[in-house]
Each structure stands twice: as structure tokens, then as C-alpha cells.
Amino acid sequence: MSEGHRIIGRNLRKIDAIDKVTGRTRYADDVVLPRMLYCKLLRSPVAHANIKRIDLSGALAQEGVVAAISGETMPTAYGILPVSEDEHALCIDKVRFIGDPVAAVAAETEHAAELALDAIELELEPLETIGSVEKAINTPEPRIHPGNRRGNIHKLVSLEFGDIEQAFAEADHVEEGLFHYGGNTHLAMEQHAAVADWSPDGRLTLWSSTQTPHYVHRVLAKVLDLPAAQVRVIATPNGGGFGGKTDPFNHELAVCKLAMLTGRPVKICLTREEVFYCHRGRHATLIQARTAVKRDGTITGMHFRTLLDGGAYGSYGVASTFYTGALQTVTYEVPHYRFDGGRLFTNKPPCGPKRGHGTPQPRFALEIQLDRIAAALRIDPADLRLQQIQPANSLTSNYLRIGSIGLAKCIKTVVEASGWRERYGKLERGRGLGLACSSYLSGAGLPIYWNEMPHSAATVKLDRGGGVTVFCGSTDVGQGSDSVLAFVVAEELGIDPYQIRVVTADTDLTPVDLGSYSSRVTVMTGHATRQAAAAARERVRSGVAEKLAVSGEQITFADGKVRVAEKGIELAFAEAVAIAEARHGTIVTSGSYKPPETAGKFKGAGVGPSPAYSYSAGIVEVEVDEQTGFVTPIKVWMAHDIGQAINRSAVIGQVEGSVYMGLGEALMEEMVYREKRNLVHKIPSMLEYKSLTSLEMCEVETFLIEDPDPNGPYGAKEVGQGPLLPMPPAIANAVYDAVGVRVDMVPVTPSRVMAALDAAARGKAPRHGPERMPQVSWPEPTRVTPPWAGGDGHAQRPGSGKQAS
Amino acid sequence: MLVDKITVNLKINGLATELRVPPQKTLLEALREEAGLTGTKHGCELGECGACTVLINGSPQLSCLVLAAACDGAEVLTIEGLANGPELHPLQSAFAELGAAQCGYCTPGVLLAAAALLVRNPSPTRDEIRQALSGNLCRCTGYLQIWNAVERAAEQLRTR
Incomplete structure (x- = not known):
């Protein structure tokens, strides 16, 4: 339990848990109306x-x-x-x-x-059907969307922060590689x-x-x-839900x-x-990544190119495209950074946001590339990361505002717990350890449609019988957001959270919350609810103070009681509410939240900003069977910088669930279409779309790193998505540690492991992955001077910088 | 083509129940649509996910793969019958307390599969729990809090 809090930070049963274990929760298909x-x-x-x-x-x-x-x-x-x-x-x-x-x-x-x-x-x-990004680039007609400007290219973006050519020229070592991240689905x-x-x-x-x-x-x-x-x-x-x-x-x-x-x-x-x-799931993405470093491993620049197979409609795809380039800069310092991203229309179910939205794909490439750099420069992969972590309270080169960052502590924690120093690179052949890190948003800084209104709002109503109801537009998708509302109100009013009624996600009754996506709910509804509850408490306080002729500061709220210790007075919460209601009339208060203004002012700056960033570091131990290529995860150590846990067991559940889903993406989950049979989905069933069962899932040791963020309610940050991200690269890095080959593709299937082992046996590069990047006419990048070079967040005027390469 | 309904007699959660169902209806559909017991869930209706698990004569079965008509005379236990009146089954308390239910959609099926396990094996090992629940997909928890909850419930049942 955290300092000074009664409810926040404890292990508490979720407020809807009893309904869920008794079959009482009413999901949409349980709704039955007469004459239906x-x-x-x-x-x-x-x-x-x-x-x-x-x-x-x-x-x-x-x-x-x-x-x-x-x-x-x-x-x-x-x-x-x-x-x-x-x-x-x-x-x-x-x-x-x-x-x-x-x-x-x-x-x-x-x-x-x-x-x-x-x-x-x-x-x-x-x-004619368009079944791949390459075909979409090279087949402008027939257009899947006749109104689309550029044939079957949905979106092309290009951004440059600093001088990428200079960064590569100054480097002692450059890693360059191609990666493919398979498309996969939520499978709620x-x-x-x-x-x-x-x-x-x-x-x-x-x-x-x-x-x-x-x-x-x-x-x-x-x-x-x-x-x-x-x-x-x-x-x-x-x-x-998971974004689906x-x-x-x-x-x-x-x-x-x-x-x-x-x-x-x-x-x-x-x-x-x-x-x-x-669908609306993970975009299959081809990634070309180049990272330039000094001899000591210090990153001087990064250049990422991504091509996203968007499927048949736009969905969130423009945002997804930007997200494949947005968060490379928030974990380690990247002084010069360039990103080119493209999304293509294909005749497949539309892709959209899935847990991690657009960021697991580049993260996979980035964390493997760091592993390769560490090997090339003979630096421990943990140390390579630790020596260049983005500072707290800073602006990244692409103008993302970092608050708290517990990443170093996350890395040190899993390194210690897994015995990394003693075991990495030293296990018997066929066993390996892999490390990877990540970061994710605690809510998007901008709404989906442009407006200046709050992103989240809540109202709190006190009843003279002591009943408390909180109304909020947020939607519980299993992550426990209803419980967050109750715990925040309980904390502020000093009452039992299980006495609080929560009314959510009803546009007639509840003030707007933009929705359960981008890991925004705890931070944004948390602020709004805290504000509403605190206002209600102050209303009660002033009513009681006046009635009892004491000063407001003498009144405390705890354990369902309102006390004036100096006078030995103790009121039941209901009595206090009744006094305040007599004084003020019925007590209904509201709170609302809007994220801070974004620092970037250039076109494209809208994707990436967040009030706060969570951080994760994960290590996985695997066993690789060289006869079959089968990769078995043995154990995962995951440390997550949550800022401040609202409910510890729920946070651990989110970490474990993210690890599980990340392992599924890493090892087996993939949307597959029959290219030669009219792009019919090969496996639209839960049997054939493989996901981890209780038998494949491994033990996970979770560590919560609590480095409170100034922008989080009580310092809280997100947990629902971030801890997924380290898993795919950690698995690939562990396979390398186990058998010395690289699989630069997700999922890391047995046949891909075998292909890499075969390549190694035949004296070729010990790797399996994509071999080439289709040619794309990238637009002239929007050039932005980074903050460290005196930039103000605006794009440079066209023609003022260097010409495009 | 729409065909006439047939009569099926079941003992559902201890209560003798006569249902009138179209002959092609599965037990899952009969429970949800005819008996109004919507606690039993469905994730695929093809026997792939385990969400619709109920106990038929004490044995965990996928209710989406069983015709209601084939269950005539059987005893069926659904999530609505797992608690003893107002008193939760120790599995239910453990799942609620330990966070084993996130979205809760797989939970009824998992609970019934676990309940059957604890009847035939009051002291299951972690691996036995994993084996018993391997037919029940859960996309939220990563299974770990579920395993912990089954272990805690087993311990509570043993020390009763």
C-alpha cells in the first residue's frame, strides 16, 4: 500500500468480480427484448x-x-x-x-x-485482387478506393528530426536490417x-x-x-476488446x-x-531499420521505414502508420531520427488498432537491432540500453514530453531476478535468454476528431443515505476501469469502494469519455473522477464545518466516517452527507480532464504525444529444439513502470495478460490469407488461429516499478498495452542466445527457426527474414529541428534545410 | 425450413425443467435462449474455445457440441448453479479475490471445468490444473491468476 493512501495501491477485488464469477454480468448477447x-x-x-x-x-x-x-x-x-x-x-x-x-x-x-x-x-x-503491399505499390489500378489519390497507396509520411545523414556519417558502426511483423488479431x-x-x-x-x-x-x-x-x-x-x-x-x-x-x-x-x-487488428508490417552508433554503443541516429498492409479500409490506419514511427525515441536517446511510413490498401479484412497500436512492429526491429549492436561491439545488451536511457522530464528529438521514466530500474530488476549476468551467453546450446524493453502511451494526447472539449469527464452524486454513485462514459473491457472509478472515489471520500455504484458507458446517462483505447482510461478518467470526488468531499466538508462550527481543515474523511478529532466528533458518512445536503442542496459534482498541450507543432505531431509514458523491461528464457525448430518459453521476468498502481492485483493481471498476448504474437498468432485463392482467410477459427492455451503459457514473475508521474492521477501510468511489446523481440533475442541464429520475423515459427538454422548450416548468413524492401517514392520529409538543437517544435520552412536524399 | 419444437426434460442446477426446443438446437442454445440461463457463454459455437463448458452428469462438456435433445434426462450444472444458494463456491471466491476474472467471458466455463477437476482430484498439481483447463481459452489473464485461484480454492476445500 502506498504512502498516505487508504485504497490506492492495494490488492482489492474488482467491484464487478462477483457478477463475473456468478454469470450475472450482462454482455451484449445476453440482452433480450420482447418482440426481438x-x-x-x-x-x-x-x-x-x-x-x-x-x-x-x-x-x-x-x-x-x-x-x-x-x-x-x-x-x-x-x-x-x-x-x-x-x-x-x-x-x-x-x-x-x-x-x-x-x-x-x-x-x-x-x-x-x-x-x-x-x-x-x-x-x-x-x-483484380491486391494481396500484398508490393502489389499495392505496383498496381495503382484498379483502385480499391476509386477516390483515393495515389492508386492503392493509402498514406505516405516522412519526418526527419535533426540531420540523419550526419548522424550516420559520424557513426562507428551501423546496423541495417529488414524485419517482418505478421498481422494478427485480437481474438477477444x-x-x-x-x-x-x-x-x-x-x-x-x-x-x-x-x-x-x-x-x-x-x-x-x-x-x-x-x-x-x-x-x-x-x-x-x-x-x-484489445482494440478489436x-x-x-x-x-x-x-x-x-x-x-x-x-x-x-x-x-x-x-x-x-x-x-x-x-478484424481491425495488427497490421502486417515490413520494416527497414538502420541504427547508427558510436564505438561505445551510443546511438547517434535512427532511420526507420515501415510498410503496413492495411487491408481494405482506412480504419485507424493513418494513426497506425504514424505510430510505427512515433515511439522509437522515448526509451533511449536518439538525437537524429528519420521515419518514413506507408500504408497500402489490400483486399483483406481491414487492419486497425490492436494492443500496442502500431508500436510492437518497430519495437521488434529496434530491440533486435540493439541486440545485434551489443553483440557486434561486445557490450552486454542490458548495459547497452542502460547507458543511454532517455532522461526523465525531457523532450525527445520528436517532441514527446517524457515525465517519469523507471526504465533503468525495470532493466536492473529483471537482470537481477533472471540471473542474467551469470547466465546470458553461458547457457547450454538450445537454451537462451533474451532481453527487450519498451514504452507505451498513457492515452493519446489528441482526440480522434478535432475538438477542444475534455477527453474524459465524470460526475459524482451523493445520496443522503450515504450512497455514492459515479457516472462516467468509460467502458470496462475487462481491464477493470469500473473498479478504478470506484477506488478513486473511495480514496477521496474515505469510504468503502464496494458501497459505490458505478454507472458507465451510457451516452444518455454518463458524461463523455472517449473510450477504452490507447491505454487512456486510468490516467484520464482517473483525473476527472478524482476531481469530481474531491469536489463532492469539499461540499460535505464545508457543510459539516458550518454545522459543527469547526474549521474545514479539522475534518478528516476515512473508514466511512467523517471525524473532527480535536472535538472527539465522529459522524457516519451518511450523516455528514445529510448535513451537507441540508446546507447546499443535493450534492452532484463533476470533473473533467484534457491532456496537456503537445510540444510538437509540425504536421504529424498529433500521434505520439501522451500525458505520460509507461516503461517495461522483459527477459524470457526459452528452449529451442534444433530438430524441430520448436521454441518453448520457460519463464518470463517482466518489470513494468506503472508510476503508481491503483489496484496491484489488477495491474499484475494486465502485465501477465500482456506477456501472454505478446508470447502468442511472438510464437504463433498470425492472420493468413490464401494468396492464390482469391485472398480467402485461411484460418478464421479459434482452433486453427493458434493462441497459447493453459499448456503453452509459462510462469511469469512480475515486478511493479512505481516511479510516480507528475501527469498521472496519484502518479499512475498505463499498464494494459506496454508489457506486450518486449515479448516478440525478447523471444527472437533468446532464440539467438540459444542457437545462434536470427529470426527477423514474427511469429517465430518452427519452420522459420529451421530455415535460419539451415542457412547457418549452409554457411550463409545465420538468419531468416525478409530479403528486400519494395521501392517507394517517399515524399520529401517534413524537417524539424530537435529541441536539443534549439528547435521550437515547428517544421522548418521548405527549402531551408538540406535536400532529400 | 422451420420445424416443430420438441420436448426435452433436464435437471438444470437441481431443478427439474421441461424445455421446448427446435430439434437442431444445441444445449448451449437451449440453456441461453429457452431456459434464460445466459451465464453460459459462447466464443465460437464450434467446440474450440471452451467458453460454453457446463457439467453434464458431473462431467465437463462443451454445450455447443451437444444437442439439447441428446441430453434428455441428464443433470446439467451451469454457472448459475455453482454457488450454494447465496454462498459462493470456493472457486468463485478465489477467482474474484485473486483477479482470475478480467473480462469474465471465459470465466463460467473455466469455473465449471475447474470444479469438475477438484471433485476428481482435490489436490491437483499446477501441471494437472493446466491440463484440466487446456480446453478453455482465456485471452485476458495469461492463465496465471486462474491457476493461482484454483490452487487457493483446492486448499480451502481440503481444509473445510
Whole structure:
């Protein structure tokens, strides 16, 4: 338990835990309304085609079918980012991947709806499919999005901080390499589900398993052409999200439209196969990385190029692209830095944000590259990192403002716990240790749509019976955000957290929180809730002070009591509230939070800033079977700089869950499409899309490093995403320590390990990974003078710097 | 084609229950849609994830792979019947206290698989726990807090 806090920092049961262990939690598919219809979507069986004709009459003639719709009923385009509103609720002119929805049916039973899909006549005119980033670059036509400016190139960005050529010229050693990070998906246990209810007075209500009810609210109003005030979105507790439920989805719009047309509630629950088509997961990314160092290992510059396979729609992709270049600078000092990133449209399910959003891919390359540099310069990989950690309270060369940084302590802790000094490089062949570090945002500094309003807000209501309710738009996706609200309010009011009622994620009842993404909730709702609760406490304090004729400072709040120690007075919390209510009227207070202004002023500076950055260092021990290429994780030591834990057991659960998901990405999880068979998804099932079971998961020893951040509530920072990032490079580095070969690809599959071992045996470079980077005409970079060189955060005027190489 | 419903008699959580279900309905669907017991979850409906695990005559089964009609006369235990009235099963308390339920969606299935394990083996080793739960996917916890909770519950059951 942390100094001076009663609740913050303890191990506490989550406030919704009893509901979860008794089956009482009501997820979206558990919502049942009278007269409810069931919806099914007809999805494209072809990866890229023009729609020639859709005839719904066969479906409408089926028994039990009440309504059927196609794309023209919802012609308004939408998308999560205002810069890429390229989706329609149901496809209108063309289909862009296998699984793209073209029609929706509502029927009396799910079975009847399913049967009706077979009776829809869909005539498609197939187009050439684009299945890879290379093909997308080299095949400008046919365009997947006819309105796109540059053929099938969705986005190209280029940024340069300092003088990258000079940095490489001054270096004693340069590491250059190509890496590929496979695409993978969230695989939340809960399939997406939604229920819409339309009332003839013009009110629409949607219950949905979404991480972002506020953004869904905006899109429903826009596409359905309803006043936002007439639309209510309730995010049900998510059965896992990991970023997979942060876009507004076709099925959400379809059930709303069908409810409006039929006047009856309409439900949909996607099949697992459909969840694979919704995707929005990790972008498969090709990375070209160059790192320049001095003889002692000091980094002088870095140049990263990334090519992201975006799939068929924009989604969060522009942000994802920037994120593949944003956070390379926040762990170690990088004085000169250049980043070029490109996202391509392909005829695959759209990619988007998954745990770590765009940052695990470059982190994989960076941490392997540091391992190679350490080997080349004969420096211990831990020391190489420790000697150049970004200072606390500093600005990085790309204008990210670092507050607290517990990375050095994280590294030292796992080095000590794992016996690194005695064992690294010294284990028997086939056993290895690998180290990697990372950092992640505690919430994005800017909202998804430009506005100056708070990112998070909360209200607290005190009842004269002593009841306390906190209202907040945040969405519990399993990470425990509802509990964070209760613990913060309990801390501020000195009451039992289990007496607090939490009302969340309901656009009619709760003030806006932007959503459960970018690890923003603890920091942002934490601040807003703390402010609201403190205001409520002060209201009680002044009421009691006046009534008892004491000074406010003499009053303390703890253990469900309000005390004036000097006078020996002790009131139950409820009594104190009643006194204050008599004085002030009913007590309802609010708080809101907006992140600090970003330091970067150049175009592209919006992605990367955060109120605070978490840090992680992980070491994994593996066993590598040289006969099969099988990599078995034996144990993980993970230290995470959380700033200040709000609830220790929940934080440890997030660390362990991140390690688990990182191991899955490192070893087996991958979205695979049949390139020669029309880009059909090879494995859209939980059986064949491999993830770690209870048998493959290894023991994890977690260490929480608490270096409070000035921008965090009580000093707290994020934990939900950061600890995933070290795992893929740590595994690859451990494989190298075990058998001396590099696998520069994720997942590190047995066949890839064997390929690297074979290469080594044949006297070739002991490595397996991508061999070439497609040619791209990168734009002239936006050049920014780094802060250490006197920059003010603005881009240099074009032509004032050097010419592009 | 829509077909007539049939009658299935089950003992669900100790209560004799007569359900009218379409013959193609699985036990999972019958429990959730006909009996109103939505505590049993589904993640795939193909027998891949374990979320729908219930106990049929004491044995953990995937309710998405069993037709309701095939269960006529069986005793079925779902998450709603795991607690003894208002008193939580030690597994439920341990899961709640130790953070073994994050999003909670796999939790009912995991709890029932674990409950069956502790009946047949009151002192399971860590590896036996991992083996018994290997058919239940969890995407949140990394399984560690689940293993810890099963160990704690086993200890509590033994010392009762």
C-alpha cells in the first residue's frame, strides 16, 4: 500500500468480480427484448468486385423474414478517423474483401435469417485482387478506393528530426536490417454483438459490445441521419476488446436501420468467422531499420521505414502508420531520427488498432537491432540500453514530453531476478535468454476528431443515505476501469469502494469519455473522477464545518466516517452527507480532464504525444529444439513502470495478460490469407488461429516499478498495452542466445527457426527474414529541428534545410 | 425450413425443467435462449474455445457440441448453479479475490471445468490444473491468476 493512501495501491477485488464469477454480468448477447428480431449479414464471397445487382426479393419471400436491406438504405460514408471516411454500413458499388457486408436480413429467428441469406441474389463483377503491399505499390489500378489519390497507396509520411545523414556519417558502426511483423488479431473471447431498439417517438437505443460508445454514437447519428440527442448508445461490459471493438461496425448500423424499419428490436451476434472478418487488428508490417552508433554503443541516429498492409479500409490506419514511427525515441536517446511510413490498401479484412497500436512492429526491429549492436561491439545488451536511457522530464528529438521514466530500474530488476549476468551467453546450446524493453502511451494526447472539449469527464452524486454513485462514459473491457472509478472515489471520500455504484458507458446517462483505447482510461478518467470526488468531499466538508462550527481543515474523511478529532466528533458518512445536503442542496459534482498541450507543432505531431509514458523491461528464457525448430518459453521476468498502481492485483493481471498476448504474437498468432485463392482467410477459427492455451503459457514473475508521474492521477501510468511489446523481440533475442541464429520475423515459427538454422548450416548468413524492401517514392520529409538543437517544435520552412536524399 | 419444437426434460442446477426446443438446437442454445440461463457463454459455437463448458452428469462438456435433445434426462450444472444458494463456491471466491476474472467471458466455463477437476482430484498439481483447463481459452489473464485461484480454492476445500 502506498504512502498516505487508504485504497490506492492495494490488492482489492474488482467491484464487478462477483457478477463475473456468478454469470450475472450482462454482455451484449445476453440482452433480450420482447418482440426481438434476429439479424444476419450477407458477406461478399469475392475479395474485390463491382456490385452489379442485389435482389432481396427471394429473402423477403422466406418464412419468418420481416425485412431485408442493402447498401442504398445507408448511403452516408463513415470511418473512425475524419481523414478516412471510406466505409459504408453495407457495400454500395463494390466489395473490397471476402467478408465485406452487402445485405442484412431481420427475421423472427436467427435460423430463419440465416436461411434467408441464401435466397439473396448477388451478382458481382470480379476485379483484380491486391494481396500484398508490393502489389499495392505496383498496381495503382484498379483502385480499391476509386477516390483515393495515389492508386492503392493509402498514406505516405516522412519526418526527419535533426540531420540523419550526419548522424550516420559520424557513426562507428551501423546496423541495417529488414524485419517482418505478421498481422494478427485480437481474438477477444466475446463475439461482437449488438441489439437495437427504436421507439416511434424517434428514439434509438443501441446496446453493443464496443470499446468506444462515444464514437459509435457519433457515427449512428451521422449515418442514420438522426439528431445525436435522439440516439443512445450503451456499451455493455465487453468480453475482451484489445482494440478489436474500437471502430463503429457495419453490424451496429445494420441492426439500427432494421429496427427503425420494422419498429421492433433487432439483435445480431457475429459468428467467430465473422469476427475474423471484422478484424481491425495488427497490421502486417515490413520494416527497414538502420541504427547508427558510436564505438561505445551510443546511438547517434535512427532511420526507420515501415510498410503496413492495411487491408481494405482506412480504419485507424493513418494513426497506425504514424505510430510505427512515433515511439522509437522515448526509451533511449536518439538525437537524429528519420521515419518514413506507408500504408497500402489490400483486399483483406481491414487492419486497425490492436494492443500496442502500431508500436510492437518497430519495437521488434529496434530491440533486435540493439541486440545485434551489443553483440557486434561486445557490450552486454542490458548495459547497452542502460547507458543511454532517455532522461526523465525531457523532450525527445520528436517532441514527446517524457515525465517519469523507471526504465533503468525495470532493466536492473529483471537482470537481477533472471540471473542474467551469470547466465546470458553461458547457457547450454538450445537454451537462451533474451532481453527487450519498451514504452507505451498513457492515452493519446489528441482526440480522434478535432475538438477542444475534455477527453474524459465524470460526475459524482451523493445520496443522503450515504450512497455514492459515479457516472462516467468509460467502458470496462475487462481491464477493470469500473473498479478504478470506484477506488478513486473511495480514496477521496474515505469510504468503502464496494458501497459505490458505478454507472458507465451510457451516452444518455454518463458524461463523455472517449473510450477504452490507447491505454487512456486510468490516467484520464482517473483525473476527472478524482476531481469530481474531491469536489463532492469539499461540499460535505464545508457543510459539516458550518454545522459543527469547526474549521474545514479539522475534518478528516476515512473508514466511512467523517471525524473532527480535536472535538472527539465522529459522524457516519451518511450523516455528514445529510448535513451537507441540508446546507447546499443535493450534492452532484463533476470533473473533467484534457491532456496537456503537445510540444510538437509540425504536421504529424498529433500521434505520439501522451500525458505520460509507461516503461517495461522483459527477459524470457526459452528452449529451442534444433530438430524441430520448436521454441518453448520457460519463464518470463517482466518489470513494468506503472508510476503508481491503483489496484496491484489488477495491474499484475494486465502485465501477465500482456506477456501472454505478446508470447502468442511472438510464437504463433498470425492472420493468413490464401494468396492464390482469391485472398480467402485461411484460418478464421479459434482452433486453427493458434493462441497459447493453459499448456503453452509459462510462469511469469512480475515486478511493479512505481516511479510516480507528475501527469498521472496519484502518479499512475498505463499498464494494459506496454508489457506486450518486449515479448516478440525478447523471444527472437533468446532464440539467438540459444542457437545462434536470427529470426527477423514474427511469429517465430518452427519452420522459420529451421530455415535460419539451415542457412547457418549452409554457411550463409545465420538468419531468416525478409530479403528486400519494395521501392517507394517517399515524399520529401517534413524537417524539424530537435529541441536539443534549439528547435521550437515547428517544421522548418521548405527549402531551408538540406535536400532529400 | 422451420420445424416443430420438441420436448426435452433436464435437471438444470437441481431443478427439474421441461424445455421446448427446435430439434437442431444445441444445449448451449437451449440453456441461453429457452431456459434464460445466459451465464453460459459462447466464443465460437464450434467446440474450440471452451467458453460454453457446463457439467453434464458431473462431467465437463462443451454445450455447443451437444444437442439439447441428446441430453434428455441428464443433470446439467451451469454457472448459475455453482454457488450454494447465496454462498459462493470456493472457486468463485478465489477467482474474484485473486483477479482470475478480467473480462469474465471465459470465466463460467473455466469455473465449471475447474470444479469438475477438484471433485476428481482435490489436490491437483499446477501441471494437472493446466491440463484440466487446456480446453478453455482465456485471452485476458495469461492463465496465471486462474491457476493461482484454483490452487487457493483446492486448499480451502481440503481444509473445510
